[in-house]
């Protein structure tokens with residue numbers, strides 16, 4: 001559905017996106033992640049034909065977005081980061097207007113607007129002036145607009161930006177529902193969102209791809225996946241040396257503590273579980289344990305590991 005090949009964007013001498021290549025299959029929900037300034041919006045704006053690339057190519061449903069822009073764009077519903085809306089229009093009136101701009105006529109306008117209102121939970125708001133809507137409902141109007149010509153591909157730039165946790169939840173449900181019928185490329189900072197809705201994740205930093213895989217594989221392959229936290233009493237150096245001798249243990253880190261217990265983070269080979277061995281060892285030497293916990297890595301850990309600056 002989407003193919004990027006060495007897509008590059010320079011603003012003057014600054015390279016915002018560098019040789020970006022990835023593929024999004026039909027029907028996939030893909031999370032597009034990266035820290036502030038990574039180049040997400042620049043990439044999405046190029047994909048939607050709003051910004052010409054410096055070099056490289058991108059196709060949407062087989063149409064080159066730059067050479068065959070109109071055909072490519074017919075397949076796209078785009079929700080930009082800050083949805084521009086006409087404040088003095090009513091919700092349904094605005095969506096009808098947008099439907100007409102997108103080339104719909106007659107009964108199609110009414111039907112498509114009705115479906116988009118229903119899909120986005122806006123039926124009861126259809127007569128409200130846009131300027132009186134909360135941020136969450138404004139986002140929904142933006143989504144309804146992106147959906148209106150029933151495109152195969154939805155490109156959503158931070159759809160949950162600035163929303164409260166309840167609104168985030170309802171947009172997440174909506175994205176999940178949209179993923180049943182559409183291919184979705186969604187950029188967001190809310191990593192738990194992506195973990196729940198995406199089949200595939202692309203992480204970029206400084207305009208370049210850092211990782212591209214399923215959320216499950218990303219988590220499985222990361223260093224923190226094998227981290228165990230231990231709170232124990234005894235002689236620190238003796239315990240540390242004993243831990244370091246255990247099979248599958250790669251590194252033992254002493255964490256700061258001021259409660260008389262020694263706190264260790266134990267980095268193990270991914271996919272191994274050393275907790276039983278640690279418990280056996282502690283019992284053999286008579287070292288009391290307060291906590292022995294295997295860290296469940298999240299997409300947030302993957303993100304931090306791949307993009308942190310320190």
Ligand SMILES: Nc1ncnc2c1ncn2[C@@H]1O[C@H](COP(=O)(O)OP(=O)(O)OP(=O)(O)O)[C@@H](O)[C@H]1O
Nearest residue numbers: 011014016034035036037038039040041042043081
């Ligand atoms: N028109 C422009 N002229 C010059 N530099 C720009 C322009 N637009 C974006 N940039 C720079 O390009 C880089 C990438 O910006 P972009 O908005 O694509 O990042 P982003 O990943 O979407 O960030 P955020 O998560 O903060 O929205 C940033 O350093 C930004 O300052």
